[in-house]
Every structure is written in C-alpha cells, then in structure tokens.
Amino acid sequence: MAVASAITVFATIFSGLGNFGPAAAQTGTPLPDLKLGQYDHDRPSLTGGGALRTAAQPGTVKGQYVVRLREAPVTSYTGGVKGLAATRPAAGQELQPHSAAAEKYRQHLGDAQRDVLGDFGVRAQRTYTTAFNGFAVKLTGAQAGKLSKDPRVAAVTPARLVKADAATTPTTQAAQPTAQAPGRTAARTATTATATATTTTTTTTKPVHGSNVVVGVIDTGIWPESASFAATMAAPAGWRGTCQSSKDFPATACNGKIVGARYFADGWLSAHGSLPDGESLSPRDMNGHGTHTASTAAGLPVKHAMVLGHDYGAISGVAPDARIAVYKALWGGSGMDADIIAAIDAAVADGVQVINYSIGTAMGDYQPNSPIGNAFLNAYLAGVFVAASAGNDGMSGMISNAEPWVTTVGATVERSHEATVRLGDGTRIVGTSMDQLPSRRSTPIVFADQAGSLEDGAQYCWSGSLDPAKVKGKIVACDFIDSVDAVATVKAAGGVGVVLFQSTGNVRLNVIYDFPTVYLWSAEQAGKLFNYLWAHRTDGTASLAQGGDGSSLVGLPSVAGLSSYGPDQTHTGLQKPDLVADGIDVVAAVSPMDGGRLFDAYSGTSMAAPHVAGMAALLRTRHPKWSPGATASALRTTATDTRGTTNPLRQGSGLPRTSSADDPGLVIEPSAAELTGFAAAATPDGKEINLPSIALREYDGTKPVQLTRRLTNVGTRTETYTAHVDGLAGMKVTVSPRTISVKPGATAKVTITLERGTATWDRYTTGSLVFSSAKHRVRLTVAGRPWGFTPRPYDDTGIEFGRTGGQGQGFLEPGFTGPLAGRTTGYTPVTWTDKKLTTTVSGGVFSPGGVGTQGTRIVVPRGSAGLVVQTASDDPGTNLDLYLYKDGKLVDRSWASWHSSERSVRFFPEPGVYTAYVHAQTATSSDVPYRLGVTVIPENADRRNATMTTPARVERGGSSQVTLDPVGPQPDVEQWAYTEFRTGRTVVPGLLISSR
Numbered sequence: 001m002a003v004a005s006a007i008t009v010f011a012t013i014f015s016g017l018g019n020f021g022p023a024a025a026q027t028g029t030p031l032p033d034l035k036l037g038q039y040d041h042d043r044p045s046l047t048g049g050g051a052l053r054t055a056a057q058p059g060t061v062k063g064q065y066v067v068r069l070r071e072a073p074v075t076s077y078t079g080g081v082k083g084l085a086a087t088r089p090a091a092g093q094e095l096q097p098h099s100a101a102a103e104k105y106r107q108h109l110g111d112a113q114r115d116v117l118g119d120f121g122v123r124a125q126r127t128y129t130t131a132f133n134g135f136a137v138k139l140t141g142a143q144a145g146k147l148s149k150d151p152r153v154a155a156v157t158p159a160r161l162v163k164a165d166a167a168t169t170p171t172t173q174a175a176q177p178t179a180q181a182p183g184r185t186a187a188r189t190a191t192t193a194t195a196t197a198t199t200t201t202t203t204t205t206k207p208v209h210g211s212n213v214v215v216g217v218i219d220t221g222i223w224p225e226s227a228s229f230a231a232t233m234a235a236p237a238g239w240r241g242t243c244q245s246s247k248d249f250p251a252t253a254c255n256g257k258i259v260g261a262r263y264f265a266d267g268w269l270s271a272h273g274s275l276p277d278g279e280s281l282s283p284r285d286m287n288g289h290g291t292h293t294a295s296t297a298a299g300l301p302v303k304h305a306m307v308l309g310h311d312y313g314a315i316s317g318v319a320p321d322a323r324i325a326v327y328k329a330l331w332g333g334s335g336m337d338a339d340i341i342a343a344i345d346a347a348v349a350d351g352v353q354v355i356n357y358s359i360g361t362a363m364g365d366y367q368p369n370s371p372i373g374n375a376f377l378n379a380y381l382a383g384v385f386v387a388a389s390a391g392n393d394g395m396s397g398m399i400s401n402a403e404p405w406v407t408t409v410g411a412t413v414e415r416s417h418e419a420t421v422r423l424g425d426g427t428r429i430v431g432t433s434m435d436q437l438p439s440r441r442s443t444p445i446v447f448a449d450q451a452g453s454l455e456d457g458a459q460y461c462w463s464g465s466l467d468p469a470k471v472k473g474k475i476v477a478c479d480f481i482d483s484v485d486a487v488a489t490v491k492a493a494g495g496v497g498v499v500l501f502q503s504t505g506n507v508r509l510n511v512i513y514d515f516p517t518v519y520l521w522s523a524e525q526a527g528k529l530f531n532y533l534w535a536h537r538t539d540g541t542a543s544l545a546q547g548g549d550g551s552s553l554v555g556l557p558s559v560a561g562l563s564s565y566g567p568d569q570t571h572t573g574l575q576k577p578d579l580v581a582d583g584i585d586v587v588a589a590v591s592p593m594d595g596g597r598l599f600d601a602y603s604g605t606s607m608a609a610p611h612v613a614g615m616a617a618l619l620r621t622r623h624p625k626w627s628p629g630a631t632a633s634a635l636r637t638t639a640t641d642t643r644g645t646t647n648p649l650r651q652g653s654g655l656p657r658t659s660s661a662d663d664p665g666l667v668i669e670p671s672a673a674e675l676t677g678f679a680a681a682a683t684p685d686g687k688e689i690n691l692p693s694i695a696l697r698e699y700d701g702t703k704p705v706q707l708t709r710r711l712t713n714v715g716t717r718t719e720t721y722t723a724h725v726d727g728l729a730g731m732k733v734t735v736s737p738r739t740i741s742v743k744p745g746a747t748a749k750v751t752i753t754l755e756r757g758t759a760t761w762d763r764y765t766t767g768s769l770v771f772s773s774a775k776h777r778v779r780l781t782v783a784g785r786p787w788g789f790t791p792r793p794y795d796d797t798g799i800e801f802g803r804t805g806g807q808g809q810g811f812l813e814p815g816f817t818g819p820l821a822g823r824t825t826g827y828t829p830v831t832w833t834d835k836k837l838t839t840t841v842s843g844g845v846f847s848p849g850g851v852g853t854q855g856t857r858i859v860v861p862r863g864s865a866g867l868v869v870q871t872a873s874d875d876p877g878t879n880l881d882l883y884l885y886k887d888g889k890l891v892d893r894s895w896a897s898w899h900s901s902e903r904s905v906r907f908f909p910e911p912g913v914y915t916a917y918v919h920a921q922t923a924t925s926s927d928v929p930y931r932l933g934v935t936v937i938p939e940n941a942d943r944r945n946a947t948m949t950t951p952a953r954v955e956r957g958g959s960s961q962v963t964l965d966p967v968g969p970q971p972d973v974e975q976w977a978y979t980e981f982r983t984g985r986t987v988v989p990g991l992l993i994s995s996r
Contacts, residue, residue: 064125064159064271065144066338066371068134069116069152071109074102075131075348075382076676084108088381088672092625095382097130097349098240109133116152126266128341131348131378132371136267136338157371159267160337210319210617212236214259215298216352216384217610218343218359219290221283221328221591222261224253226291226598228299228315228589231257233323241325241350249282257300260325260350264343267336276332278593283328288594290328292602293358295589297610298322298617305587305599308514310436312587312599318614319621325352330359337372344375348382353620355379356613357388358606360400364391368570368684373403377679380405381672385620385628387613389605390577391564394507396649397792399576402568404686405675407616407632408576410563410652411583411608412642413508413556418548419518421499423532424541430548431499431520434510434585434601437544443496445475445542447533448486451493461486461498468493475542477529479503480519487513497544501526503845507561508552509603510585518544521561527847534841534851558644559651560584563605566649567697567783573687575695575783577652578636583608615658622662623714629669630714633692634661637668637778646727647766648781653693665719665776666711666742668692694769694782696754700956701786702816702986704732704755709780711750711771713742719773723750727767728782730759735769754784760908761788761989762803787815788988789981791957803907805993808946808964810979812990814954818983822950824964825865826943827975827995830933832872837928839920846881852920858934862911865939865978866992869916873900873930879922880930885915895921900930907992908939935976937992945970946977954983964993 072078072088074097079086085101096102109129117124117135120143124135136159139147148156214236222229233256241260245251254261261283265275278286285291299317306312327343329335340359347355357376365373376386388401390410401408419433424442448466451474452458456465461478463485472494478486480500490498497516508521520526533540559565559580568576586607590600612635619631626634636653638660645651670690678684687696690710699705713719719742723735732755740748752769759765764785771778789812790803805811814820839852846853860867871880881895882902891914894902904916920928945967951960964977979990 063138063140064136064267064336064338065139066134066136066157066159066341067147067153068132068155068157068371068374069112070154071112071133073109073129073131073133073378074106075378077105081105081108089383091627093383094238094351095348112152116147116150120147125270126338126342128345128375130345131382132341132345132375134371136341138270155369155371159271161271161334210298210322210614210621213319213354213617213620214239214241214323214325214350214352215294215319215613215617216325216327216347216350216355217290217294217297218327218329218340218347218355218357219293220287220330220333221263221285221290222258222294222324222326223285223291223589223591224249224255224258224261226295226589227302228295228317229255229257229324231255231300233257235259236323239323239351244283246280246282248280249284257323258326259323261328262326262343262346263328264339264346265331266342267338268331271336276334279331283326285328285591286593287330287333288590288600289333289358289602289606290326290330291591292586292588292600293356293606293610294324294326296586296607297356297614298324299589302589302599307512307587307597307599307601312434312601315587315599318611319617322614322617325350340372341375344372344379348379348384352384354613354616355384355386356610357386357401358609360389360391360605362391363393364398364400364564365402365568365570369679373401373406374679376403377405377675380628380675383628385613385616385631387609387616389609392562392604393564394562396565397567397569398564399566399568400564402570402574402576404574404670404678404689404691405628407578407612407635408652409605409609409612410565410577410580410650411560411603411605412563412580412655413558413560413584414582415585416508416552416556417510417585418546418550418552420545420548421518421520421529422543422545423529424536424539425532427528427532428549429520429525429528430551431518431525432508432510432552433518433544433546434512435515435517437516437518437546440543440545442541442543443475444473445477445499445533445540446470447530448476448478450537451476461489463489465489466493471495475499475544477501477533483511483519484513487515487517491515499529499542499544501529501845508584509560509562510601512601516544523845524847526845527850530845531847531850534844555644557642557655559642560603562603563608566652567695571684571686572697573685573689573695575648575652575691575693575781578632578693579612579639579653579656580642580651581608581611581656612656615656615661618658619661626667626714627669630667630712633667633669634664634714636692637666637780638664639779648693648783649764649766653779653781663715663776664778665713665715665773666721666771666778667714668709668711668780692780694752694754694780694784696784698787698791698815699754699784700816701756701759701761701788701988702818702983704753707752707754709750709752710747711740711742711778712747713744715776716744718743719775721771721773721776721778723769723771725767726770728765729767730757731755731765731767731784732757733769740771754782756786759784759786761786762790789814789990791815803991804905805962805991806996808966808993808995810962810991810993812954812960812962812981814958814960815956816983817954817956820951820954820981820983822948822962822979822981822990824946824948824980825938825941825978826945827964827966827970827977828935828937828941828943829971830868830870830935830974830976832931832933832973835918835930835932837918837920837930838926839923839928840926844921846883846917846919848883848885848915848917852923852928853917855915855917856932858914858916858936860909860911860914860936863939864909864911864936865907865989866935866937866976867906867909867914868903868933868935868937868976868992870903870933871900871918871930872933873928875900875924875929877922877924878920878928878930881919881921883917883919885917886910886912898922905992908989933974937976937978939978948979950981962991962993964995966995970995
C-alpha cells in the first residue's frame with residue numbers, strides 16, 4: 001500500500017465507498033467483493049450496467065512529516081541517561097507525567113528536539129514528549145532524506161490525511177436496546193454489551209459500572225448537552241486533564257461525566273489553511289461520529305432513544321459510570337496523523353486508563369510501526385488500554401490498527417429489524433428496516449433505471465437522475481451505493497417508498513431514513529426482486545410491511561460482511577482482529593448536526609470498538625492493577641464463538657463477555673521487552689510474543705514450529721490446568737507440560753509444538769488450544785497456514801491467485817529450503833461446448849435460473865487436482881459473468897470488466913456435482929451465443945505429453961521457474977497440467993499450468 005493511503009473513521013459501510021448516514025456525501029470507490037476479497041469495478045443494472053464514479057484517494061500531504069527520535073518518550077524511559085531517573089511506571093502503577101523526574105526528562109527531550117531542528121534549520125509545527133518523542137514539521141524532500149539518516153532519528157514519515165468517510169454512518173447501536181420499536185426483532189446473543197447485562201453478573205459490592213475510570217475518545221468531538229452525558233460527577237482522583245472552552249464549548253460542558261475536552265487542529269490548519277465549512281474550533285462535535293462512539297463506551301442510561309418522533313427503546317453505554325475525556329482530532333470527518341498523535345500524547349498525560357480509537361487506514365495498515373502505532377505502544381507501556389476498529393473493507397488482509405499492543409475489534413450483526421417486501425405475485429422477500437412502514441397497501445413499484453437517466457446514475461438513484469413523472473406515487477427499487485442520497489432522491493421525485501438491494505456482496509445494516517424503506521442485503525434477494533420486476537415492467541406492485549418470518553435471525557450473531565478480517569498483512573505472526581463486538585444498527589447519541597437528531601443508528605467497526613473500550617473500563621474498575629495486556633487476555637481467552645463462524649481469521653477470539661472476563665483464571669500477557677523488540681524490528685513477526693493466540697501465516701510445513709507461552713494465575717487459589725486441542729484438523733500439536741499447577745500470582749511456562757500433519761498446503765487450519773481446570777476454561781485461538789509455493793497476506797479460501805501458470809511455465813515461491821524433485825500429470829485439453837442463452841434484458845441482477853442466465857452441470861470425480869471453467873464469445877458487445885455453484889452454494893465467480901472471457905479455477909476441488917451459471921450482463925441481441933470450456937485435471941494422470949524442468953534446490957522466499965515442454969503432436973486447444981513436488985519425504989502440491 002502506498003503512503004498515500006487514506007485513514008478512515010470506520011463507521012462507513014466501506015472505507016472510501018461512500019457514506020450511508022443521514023448527512024453523508026457521496027463518494028465512488030469500487031465496491032469490494034465480499035465473497036472473494038477481490039475488486040470489481042462494475043455493477044449490474046437493468047439497462048446495461050455502468051461503472052462507478054471513482055474518486056481520487058487522499059494521499060500524502062506535500063511537505064509535511066512526522067519525525068520520531070530514537071530516545072524513549074516519558075511513558076517508556078527506563079533510565080540510562082546520566083542524572084535522569086526512569087519515568088516508565090512499574091507494573092500496576094500509573095504514569096506520573098508531571099513528577100520531578102518526568103519534567104526533568106521532558107526538558108531533556110525538548111532540548112534534544114531543538115538541537116535536531118536547529119541543525120536542519122526548520123521549525124516544528126508541534127512537538128511530542130509523553131507518548132511519542134518527536135515532532136511534526138514541514139520539510140523539503142532533500143531535508144527529509146538527510147534527516148532520516150541522522151543517528152538521532154528513528155523514522156521520518158510523510159504526514160497522512162485521515163478521513164472519516166462515515167461521519168453520519170448508518171446507525172449502530174452502542175448499547176443494545178432493552179425495548180424494540182414496533183416490528184423489530186432481536187436475536188439472542190452471547191454478547192453482554194449493555195450496562196445492565198455486564199453488571200448483573202457480579203456478586204460483590206465493588207463498583208462495577210466503570211466508576212473512577214476515564215475513557216479517552218479520539219474522534220470528531222462530543223455534543224455535551226446530550227442526555228447520554230447529562231450528569232454532574234466529581235472528577236476521579238488524580239485526573240490531570242482540562243476543559244478547553246470556547247464560545248461554542250463553555251467550561252460548564254465538562255460536568256464531571258465529561259471530565260475533559262480538548263481539540264487538536266495544528267496539523268489540519270497547516271495542511272489546509274482553514275477548517276471545513278460548518279466546523280467549530282472547539283471540542284464540539286459537528287459530525288456525530290465522536291458523540292456516538294463516546295456514548296457507546298460510557299454513555300448514561302437513556303430510557304427513550306427518540307429519533308424523529310419514534311421511540312427506539314432504552315439504551316446505555318457499556319460503562320455508564322465511567323468518565324469521558326474528549327480529544328477532537330478530526331475536522332469535517334477528516335484530520336491529520338500529526339493531530340492524532342498529539343491527541344494520544346495528551347490523553348496519556350491527562351491520565352486516561354482506556355482509549356477508544358474508531359479510526360483506521362483504508363484498505364488496512366500498509367506498513368508496520370507507523371507513528372500512530374508507536375504512540376499507542378507507549379500508551380500501552382503507561383498502562384492505557386487501547387481499543388481500535390479493524391476496518392470496514394470487508395476483505396481479508398486489510399486490517400487496520402494491527403499492532404499487538406492494540407485490541408483490534410471487528411463488527412458483528414447481533415439483531416435484525418425485519419421487514420417484508422411482498423410482490424404482486426405473492427412472493428415475500430424478508431429484508432430489514434428501521435423506519436416506520438405504516439401500510440400493507442399494494443403500490444406500483446419500478447426499477448430505478450427505468451425511471452430516469454442511466455448516464456446520471458439512475459440505477460443507484462443518484463441525485464437528479466430520476467424523472468418525477470415516472471416515480472410519483474411509486475415504490476422505487478435502487479441498487480445500493482449511497483443509500484441516503486438514493487432515498488432523498490426518490491422522496492424528492494415524489495416516490496412513496498424505496499427498496500434498496502445489494503446485487504453483489506452480503507452486507508447487513510440499516511439507516512433510519514424517516515421514509516418507508518426496506519433493505520435487501522443479499523444477491524439472492526436482489527435476484528428475486530429483479531426477476532419479478534422484469535416480468536412486470538409496467539404492472540409491478542409491492543407492499544412494504546414491518547416484521548418477517550424470522551429467517552434473518554438464523555446464524556446471528558455473525559461477523560458483519562463489512563468487517564475487515566485476517567490475516568494481518570503487515571505482520572506474519574499476529575492474529576487480527578482480536579475480538580468482534582456489536583457493530584450493526586447501534587443506536588446511540590449523536591450531534592444534532594446529524595439531520596437534527598439527538599440519537600441515531602450507525603454501523604461499522606467504529607461502533608464495535610467502543611463496546612470493547614467500555615468493557616475494558618468495567619474490568620479496570622474491578623481490577624485496577626491489571627495491565628492492558630492482562631485485560632485484553634481476559635477478554636480474549638473467555639470470549640465465545642459467533643454462530644456464523646468459528647474461524648479466528650474472521651472473529652478473532654470471538655465475542656467478549658465481561659462476566660467471564662472478570663474471572664478468567666489465567667492471563668497471557670506480553671512483556672514490555674517483547675513489544676518494544678517487535679516495534680524495533682524491520683520485519684516484525686509476532687508469533688513469539690506472549691499473546692493469547694497463535695498465528696502462523698506462512699510457516700514452514702516441512703518442520704515443526706516451537707513456541708512458548710507464559711500463563712499467570714490471577715485468581716485467588718491454586719488451580720491445575722490440563723491442555724487439549726479443539727479443531728486444528730491435520731495439524732500435530734503438543735503441549736509440554738500438558739498439565740500445570742499454578743499458584744495465585746504465579747506464572748507457568750509451556751512449550752507448544754505445532755507441525756503440519758495432513759493439513760492442506762497453502763490453506764488455513766484453525767482451531768484452539770484450551771487450558772481447563774475445575775473452574776476455568778482458557779482458550780487460545782490458533783490459525784496456521786503451511787506455506788508451499790504461494791505466499792499471500794490474506795485468507796485464500798476461494799481464491800486461486802498464485803496457483804496457476806501460463807504459456808507452459810510457472811513460478812514457485814517456496815516456503816521451505818531444500819532439494820526439489822517434481823512430476824506432472826501432462827496436459828489435459830479444454831473441452832469447449834457451443835452454447836446459447838436467451839435474455840430479454842441487457843444487464844440485470846444475477847440469480848440462478850433468473851433472466852439472462854444459463855446453467856451447465858459439471859461432474860468432478862474424486863482425485864481431481866484441478867477444475868477450470870471458462871467462457872468466450874466472438875461478439876465484442878457481449879459481457880458475460882460466470883458463477884460456479886456446488887450444492888446450491890456459490891463457490892467462485894468471475895466477472896471481469898466488460899468482456900466475455902471469464903475463468904474460474906479450483907485447486908483440488910471437492911468431488912461432486914457443480915453448476916456453472918453464465919449470466920449475460922450485456923448483450924447485443926436476445927440470443928447470446930457463447931462457448932463454455934471445462935477442464936477436469938486428474939491428480940494421478942500420466943499423459944506423457946509434456947516433460948517438466950525444475951530447479952534441483954530451492955530457498956525459502958526465493959523464486960524459481962518451472963517449465964513444461966510438450967512431447968509429440970499437440971491439439972490446437974488450450975490444455976492444463978497439474979504439477980507436484982517433493983522435498984525430502986514431503987510432497988507439496990505445485991501449480992496448475994496452462995499451455996497458453
């Protein structure tokens with residue numbers, strides 16, 4: 001990822017895709033393919049498709065840099081400079097940032113910073129000393145290059161623009177309502193995210209609501225007049241923060257519930273000259289996002305969350321007695337990393353115990369050890385727990401905030417606000433809605449691109465694209481891009497309702513539109529709607545009604561489709577996300593600048609992170625001596641699986657439960673030396689860090705991996721634990737000693753050996769290692785991928801990238817070192833069949849058996865090494881899409897932009913019956929001729945029509961070429977061959993190589 005990456009507040013539905021809240025502005029980055037983790041730049045439409053409008057990504061701000069010096073900041077200094085005592089707090093102690101020792105060391109850092117600045121003749125825009133030692137500065141390229149070589153300097157990083165793409169995102173529920181609006185249904189979940197649920201599990205008289213804990217919220221500010229903050233409280237003892245007042249933010253706004261409020265705009269003003277329109281140079285939230293996250297973590301109970309006259313029930317922050325300190329560093333939903341670092345620096349100096357950071361890098365972290373990540377490391381070393389959003393890209397390998405000292409949180413769907421679209425032929429489609437749907441009256445319905453200009457984006461109901469004469473009095477079906485803009489456009493054109501549909505992907509969320517709107521989140525639902533409307537282009541009718549049949553509750557809670565998931569692309573040995581929490585349709589307080597609303601429902605990992613921040617505040621109250629690592633361990637080792645998946649790449653350790661985390665039995669926490677060593681490494685690998693998980697993204701499958709973990713008893717009695725393995729099929733796992741007896745406060749060390757047995761090469765094996773006693777169950781989640789020949793920083797399920805070659809050759813990138821010998825099956829020719837499908841529409845929405853779609857049955861026998869299905873057409877005006885199904889489920893799809901050559905490749909496919917569906921996305925006539933090519937490559941064939949040349953020896957991480965030379969006469973068609981290799985006694989599957 002280039003330095004020009006945007007950083008995004010993760011309340012957007014997709015980072016950079018567009019905003020979905022009531023005041024959101026449209027953007028147009030391509031929609032992520034949530035199934036396969038690949039991008040597609042086209043969306044289907046009724047009248048022929050259309051490319052999304054693309055927007056330039058925010059990038060490096062010219063001339064601005066963040067410079068980190070080598071000496072440790074106040075939080076982390078352990079001594080070593082003559083005459084300067086250590087300032088890092090001892091374990092279980094709090095930082096004293098204004099002690100005599102700290103002030104003396106801070107003066108030393110300031111002098112050193114001035115020396116560096118003076119030597120280069122530049123002036124700092126801002127300096128940092130508490131959680132970061134360095135400064136923000138404007139430099140020429142030449143100055144930056146020279147400064148980076150100075151021995152006093154650790155890093156020189158171009159400043160980045162941080163962007164809150166979802167200032168007013170689709171609502172997310174900070175604390176689950178105890179009452180539901182009419183027609184709403186909530187799934188029963190294992191997550192205890194409300195104040196009521198988290199506190200009723202305890203049996204002591206100690207404070208359990210987070211009292212005496214300050215949660216720092218780095219975001220867009222706060223709306224202090226909200227009922228979620230309307231309480232006068234005393235500031236906790238030792239609090240050092242301030243209330244930065246202005247004409248827009250009186251000092252009385254800091255009432256003790258809001259214990260501090262500050263803003264940071266130097267970096268923004270230096271880069272842009274002025275604030276965005278409508279902003280306030282104060283801690284006041286003019287956006288809504290910061291108020292939402294703050295009230296999610298620590299808002300007071302509110303009996304009636306009213307949105308535009310409708311009651312959405314009782315809500316509460318997770319830790320309602322905790323105090324809130326506000327650090328506004330985003331302006332108009334955007335900001336500069338220099339201001340983010342200043343906010344972290346101030347929050348740690350002020351004395352917060354928990355930080356919520358619902359901000360992250362679009363498309364995931366692109367490099368390890370960023371300036372912001374380094375500041376969070378030092379906050380951790382000062383005893384501050386950091387919860388951060390994982391990102392909304394909905395794709396593997398695109399995790400944000402992936403450092404091991406940050407608790408990275410993905411989002412789950414925990415409830416469904418069911419609503420039903422009943423079509424004129426009686427078909428019922430159960431979607432979701434948080435709006436009032438007052439009538440079951442049948443009403444005319446029309447597809448949006450039949451009611452406006454395709455060139456203006458009618459299929460998405462973009463502003464100005466619809467013809468009022470074709471919309472008035474009708475329900476309009478709009479493809480989901482910018483939902484708020486779509487609903488407003490339909491309303492302005494005289495429509496009476498909206499059905500939003502997802503023609504690709506599977507993202508569940510809602511927005512309160514204050515207009516009859518139902519959202520259909522799956523492509524299957526979209527296909528049903530499309531097929532009906534195409535058959536009833538002039539006489540289609542529908543009714544919208546609250547409630548449903550409960551089908552949308554099946555499998556909840558589940559990981560949200562928008563939630564970015566692992567593995568972490570910047571580190572080979574970390575499991576990310578760490579946890580998942582409620583992040584969809586979360587109702588919480590917002591700024592009234594959010595369309596005049598005081599509460600609203602937002603969605604995203606932005607909403608999930610403050611749930612965990614609130615839980616950390618509860619645990620800090622109960623266990624004030626616990627380190628951030630102990631707190632994170634307690635939440636992770638006691639977490640439970642979602643119903644949708646047990647895969648730690650998706651859910652991390654799972655759904656945290658404060659009732660269990662309050663008494664975890666054992667904790668597994670990293671040492672300061674492990675974390676600082678990780679931060680200093682050029683290519684950090686976290687597998688050796690003492691974390692409550694094991695992640696082996698690219699381990700050598702030819703030999704065992706040996707790790708250690710230290711388990712500390714935080715209970716009150718000696719307990720005996722026995723280790724056992726859950727899952728991890730095909731992996732050999734041993735723990736020595738298998739049984740440990742641990743006294744209170746003592747630590748036991750175990751050696752864990754993991755080795756590939758029969759696990760599939762280049763595929764993840766997942767499961768857990770569990771230590772059980774008579775009272776406790778401590779779970780470490782495990783994910784390992786034995787690297788054969790195709791390294792990759794993402795989950796490869798369903799993707800065959802890197803496993804194919806062409807023109808008779810391929811390239812191996814081995815994950816092992818050793819001798820190499822190989823064999824090939826020889827070539828199997830492609831079997832081409834002339835086909836013709838009939839369509840009555842150019843464009844449309846794919847569904848099996850739907851308009852413009854034809855299916856072909858393919859039998860794959862046991863022992864097949866590969867399956868290749870491809871399409872072709874001689875008509876340049878034909879655009880085909882290919883979908884491969886097995887047992888009624890989509891296993892792959894290929895939909896390259898604007899042509900008919902599609903290809904699906906399956907490596908070692910499961911035996912059985914597949915169906916290849918070809919969909920005419922664009923056609924020049926109702927009859928669409930095409931060719932379907934199918935190749936099933938047997939694993940053990942010996943066709944002897946090709947010989948293979950391989951290297952005699954390979955090195956891990958290197959690149960070697962493999963060549964297939966044809967033998968004898970060859971048919972005039974493309975052919976495919978399977979290759980396989982042996983190193984020692986180990987057989988490693990190779991590549992599928994095409995002759996063309």
